[in-house]
Amino acid sequence: xxxxxxxxxxxxxxxxxxxxxxxxxxxxxxxxxxxxxxxxxxxxxxxxxxxxxxxxxxxxxxxxxxxxxxxxxxxxxxxxxxxxxxxxxxxxxxxxxxxxxxxxxxxxxxxxxxxxxxxxxxxxxxxxxxxxxxxxxxxxxxxxxxxxxxxxxxxxxxxxxxxxxxxxxxxxxxxxxxxxxxxxxxxxxxxxxxxxxxxxxxxxxxxxxxxxxxxxxxxxxxxxxxxxxxxxxxxxxxxxxxxxxxxxxxxxxxxxxxxxxxxxxxxxxxxxxxxxxxxxxxxxxxxxxxxxxxxxxxxxxxxxxxxxxxxxxxxxxxxxxxxxxxxxxxxxxxxxxxxxxxxxxxxxxxx
Ligand SMILES: [Zn+2]
Numbered sequence: 368x369x370x371x372x373x374x375x376x377x378x379x380x381x382x383x384x385x386x387x388x389x390x391x392x393x394x395x396x397x398x399x400x401x402x403x404x405x406x407x408x409x410x411x412x413x414x415x416x417x418x419x420x421x422x423x424x425x426x427x428x429x430x431x432x433x434x435x436x437x438x439x440x441x442x443x444x445x446x447x448x449x450x451x452x453x454x455x456x457x458x459x460x461x462x463x464x465x466x467x468x469x470x471x472x473x474x475x476x477x478x479x480x481x482x483x484x485x486x487x488x489x490x491x492x493x494x495x496x497x498x499x500x501x502x503x504x505x506x507x508x509x510x511x512x513x514x515x516x517x518x519x520x521x522x523x524x525x526x527x528x529x530x531x532x533x534x535x536x537x538x539x540x541x542x543x544x545x546x547x548x549x550x551x552x553x554x555x556x557x558x559x560x561x562x563x564x565x566x567x568x569x570x571x572x573x574x575x576x577x578x579x580x581x582x583x584x585x586x587x588x589x590x591x592x593x594x595x596x597x598x599x600x601x602x603x604x605x606x607x608x609x610x611x612x613x614x615x616x617x618x619x620x621x622x623x624x625x626x627x628x629x630x631x632x633x634x635x636x637x638x639x640x641x642x643x644x645x646x647x648x649x650x651x652x653x654x655x656x657x658x659x660x661x662x663x664x665x666x667x668x669x670x671x672x673x674x675x676x677x678x679x680x681x682x683x684x685x686x687x688x689x690x691x692x693x694x695x696x697x698x699x700x701x702x703x704x705x706x707x708x709x710x711x712x713x714x715x716x717x718x
Pocket of ligand 1: 469628
């Protein structure tokens with residue numbers, strides 16, 4: 368949980384506060400059980416606000432996560448089913464038709480009244496107090512999924528034209544080396560299909576920007592694909608800047624749900640939430656925080672008792688206690704690091 372008004376520090380892991388930490392599966396049933404008291408508090412906060420020093424603070428809630436978690440919490444099916452969009456009623460058969468405009472049309476209250484009011488919705492939304500246009504997909508996550516798709520389309524194109532041979536693979540690996548990315552192909556022994564290294568976040572951006580397509584495609588195709596990649600890269604950069612945005616860059620073929628959301632809803636989200644900018648809803652701060660907690664678990668906690676029979680301390684409690692301490696130190700401006708005391712050796716000389 369974070370406070371959006373803290374614009375300057377919102378990207379830092381310490382701006383995110385862990386509300387729930389549990390060692391189970393990320394599924395609807397576990398989450399709905401665990402979140403009962405939390406949702407009760409959220410509803411109270413929304414309806415009654417919070418009074419601090421005689422001032423009533425009112426709250427507006429936003430929800431941001433990757434697609435999978437968003438769909439789970441919304442009681443909605445996945446990105447690969449017939450009705451794939453959490454915000455509008457488009458179905459797979461309509462996604463190639465770009466003459467239609469799609470805007471956020473679903474209403475959370477309808478889903479609260481009737482959980483399957485819209486096709487593809489099966490369970491009650493866990494956060495029924497958050498309006499649907501405040502459920503915002505993580506910009507980075509969408510960008511990464513689309514880059515994966517653009518890259519796999521390129522490989523598919525080479526395969527279709529029977530150009531995906533040892534020479535092509537070597538050219539790709541060498542080109543990756545040139546732009547300083549560690550990349551390999553390997554063949555599955557059983558199915559004989561070719562696999563390749565999945566690219567990490569920064570590497571994806573590098574490929575989009577710098578991969579020289581003329582090395583593996585004809586000049587004509589390389590120009591077209593490069594143009595698409597450049598436009599997507601430009602779009603991605605613009606998404607981070609709330610003041611600039613243009614719609615309508617994609618062809619109907621190969622539109623994945625992520626591209627649908629990017630083309631039809633991201634601009635809408637940007638308009639609705641211009642005050643914050645989409646970057647404010649990025650999950651990278653939460654991901655960093657998660658990484659820190661995992662590192663803390665392996666470094667400092669007794670890892671659920673550390674094998675000592677008498678210890679009752681659970682790792683989760685320890686992580687949360689550490690978080691509370693950090694919060695206290697931050698709030699009271701107490702530095703987290705002190706220099707270790709130094710030992711000084713003084714040699715005495717006999718005069
Ligand atoms: Zn939609």
